[in-house]
Amino acid sequence: MRTTIQFGPQHPVWIEPLRLKLTMDGEIVQDALLEAGYVHKGLEKKFQWDYNKAAYLSERVCAICTQHHSTCFCLATEGTMSLEVPRRAQIIRTIMLELERLHSHFLAIGLTLEAIGFENLFMLCFRDREAVLDVFERTTGNRVLHGINIVGGVTRNIGPEMGKEILDFCDDIEKRSRDLEQMIIKSYTIKQRMQGVGIMSEKLAKDLCVVGPVARGSNVPYDVRHDAPYLMYKEVKVTPIVETGGDCWARSLVRVRELFQSIDIIRRLVPMLEGTPDELFAKSKVLPEGESIARVEPPRGELFYYVKGKKSKELDRVKIRTSTYANGPGIVPLIKGSHLADVGLITITFDPCIGCFDR
Amino acid sequence: MEAKTVTQAELQGIVHGLKERGARLITIVGVDTGENIEVIYFFHTGISQTENYRIIVPKHGGNEEIMSITPLIEGAYIAENELSEMFGVKVQNIPGRFFLHPSVNAPLRRPVPTKAKETTPPKESAPPKEAAP
Numbered sequence: 001m002r003t004t005i006q007f008g009p010q011h012p013v014w015i016e017p018l019r020l021k022l023t024m025d026g027e028i029v030q031d032a033l034l035e036a037g038y039v040h041k042g043l044e045k046k047f048q049w050d051y052n053k054a055a056y057l058s059e060r061v062c063a064i065c066t067q068h069h070s071t072c073f074c075l076a077t078e079g080t081m082s083l084e085v086p087r088r089a090q091i092i093r094t095i096m097l098e099l100e101r102l103h104s105h106f107l108a109i110g111l112t113l114e115a116i117g118f119e120n121l122f123m124l125c126f127r128d129r130e131a132v133l134d135v136f137e138r139t140t141g142n143r144v145l146h147g148i149n150i151v152g153g154v155t156r157n158i159g160p161e162m163g164k165e166i167l168d169f170c171d172d173i174e175k176r177s178r179d180l181e182q183m184i185i186k187s188y189t190i191k192q193r194m195q196g197v198g199i200m201s202e203k204l205a206k207d208l209c210v211v212g213p214v215a216r217g218s219n220v221p222y223d224v225r226h227d228a229p230y231l232m233y234k235e236v237k238v239t240p241i242v243e244t245g246g247d248c249w250a251r252s253l254v255r256v257r258e259l260f261q262s263i264d265i266i267r268r269l270v271p272m273l274e275g276t277p278d279e280l281f282a283k284s285k286v287l288p289e290g291e292s293i294a295r296v297e298p299p300r301g302e303l304f305y306y307v308k309g310k311k312s313k314e315l316d317r318v319k320i321r322t323s324t325y326a327n328g329p330g331i332v333p334l335i336k337g338s339h340l341a342d343v344g345l346i347t348i349t350f351d352p353c354i355g356c357f358d359r
Numbered sequence: 360m361e362a363k364t365v366t367q368a369e370l371q372g373i374v375h376g377l378k379e380r381g382a383r384l385i386t387i388v389g390v391d392t393g394e395n396i397e398v399i400y401f402f403h404t405g406i407s408q409t410e411n412y413r414i415i416v417p418k419h420g421g422n423e424e425i426m427s428i429t430p431l432i433e434g435a436y437i438a439e440n441e442l443s444e445m446f447g448v449k450v451q452n453i454p455g456r457f458f459l460h461p462s463v464n465a466p467l468r469r470p471v472p473t474k475a476k477e478t479t480p481p482k483e484s485a486p487p488k489e490a491a492p
Contacts, residue, residue, distance in 0.1 A: 036458055037457065207433050208433050209383045209384045209432065222383065222403075227407070228403070228407050291360045292360050293360050295385070302385070304385055308390060316390070317388075319386070319389075321385065321386035325386075326434065
């Protein structure tokens with residue numbers, strides 16, 4: 001007998017509203033319809049008001065990837081003004097981006113484990129994530145919305161003492177991440193629950209142009225830090241972390257392995273601050289004019305900003321293509337044919353950010 | 360940022376070729392310039408390489424229609440829907456609604472400047488109302 005089940009818009013597995021209309025045949029999902037737009041805020045229009053204030057606004061698109069959004073917007077706007085950002089500001093931005101990847105991956109891993117009933121590990125992940133937020137508080141003054149990016153550079157410096165503190169933090173968080181990795185990899189239950197569930201083939205991942213750990217978990221080595229290097233990634237080379245399984249296990253494993261990659265990148269970046277002039281900000285003599293694009297690699301995958309200036313403080317057009325926007329088309333094919341009990345798990349391994357999706 | 364201006368028919372061939380070369384669609388961006396709606400297609404083609412193509416759609420009073428690339432690249436589905444609902448441009452074989460409520464119509468579409476009025480297709484004159492008996 002066929003039944004229709006409304007999965008969301010309010011569902012405990014997602015923090016934000018998204019609706020899946022599932023047509024079931026017993027326990028198996030026969031068809032699914034994805035409905036978004038519950039938190040559509042019309043932000044792209046609002047971005048046109050003032051390019052200086054829009055950097056502040058861009059942080060509000062997503063509370064997890066705030067630094068990535070503001071960095072991407074600033075890079076695109078700086079492109080319309082041919083503005084060269086000081087090296088120190090580039091290093092600080094890149095350190096912040098990698099710290100953000102750490103806390104986002106801890107969140108995603110914790111939520112995935114919670115979706116399969118491991119509340120204890122979820123708590124452990126959040127304890128580790130708190131350590132990252134503490135570093136944000138010490139370096140930027142804010143735990144979530146950091147507010148240090150402006151068009152032309154950053155507003156906060158990282159001095160030698162803070163640099164040492166970040167390096168000490170790297171040692172501590174590496175040990176914690178290693179413990180977490182061992183707990184996950186050695187757990188027979190977690191592996192059995194995730195392996196072979198929600199498989200996205202390499203061909204499907206390429207056809208749907210999915211990004212981030214969703215693509216890299218399906219053997220697609222697409223990472224903007226490697227494929228279109230920006231900021232300090234031109235010097236600090238990044239090799240995409242890839243898994244071949246394409247299932248929930250592979251997507252989660254990519255995130256776990258990227259924790260160590262981020263720690264390694266931060267360790268390489270902090271010494272670069274030494275001897276770099278204390279210039280944090282470059283002032284532009286011109287207003288945004290013409291079109292420019294920027295791409296960065298947030299924890300969930302490629303983020304894209306298109307900015308069109310009109311030689312005034314107001315912008316003509318801003319378009320944001322977020323990671324979840326790119327990964328959205330991949331949700332429905334994966335849950336078709338799966339068990340109802342797996343729908344929550346499959347979707348949470350996409351690490352969906354509905355605020356980003358709807359904007 | 361460079362974007363090559365092409366026609367819709369040319370774009371279909373280009374997208375076909377790009378897909379065969381393994382290019383990825385980044386996204387589709389709509390821009391309202393007043394007289395026209397420009398649709399820009401961004402593709403990632405290799406390390407630090409993008410190919411961008413622009414089609415220019417003259418405004419026809421909300422009756423504009425463009426060809427879809429979703430049959431060639433499935434990942435374009437959401438972007439084409441959003442283009443349609445934000446700018447009121449119909450994309451062939453695409454529902455044209457994804458994020459917005461049906462009561463909201465083309466919020467990013469701008470009025471045509473007074474110098475260049477939209478070329479509205481002629482409407483059939485409505486039959487005169489019959490007087491109530």
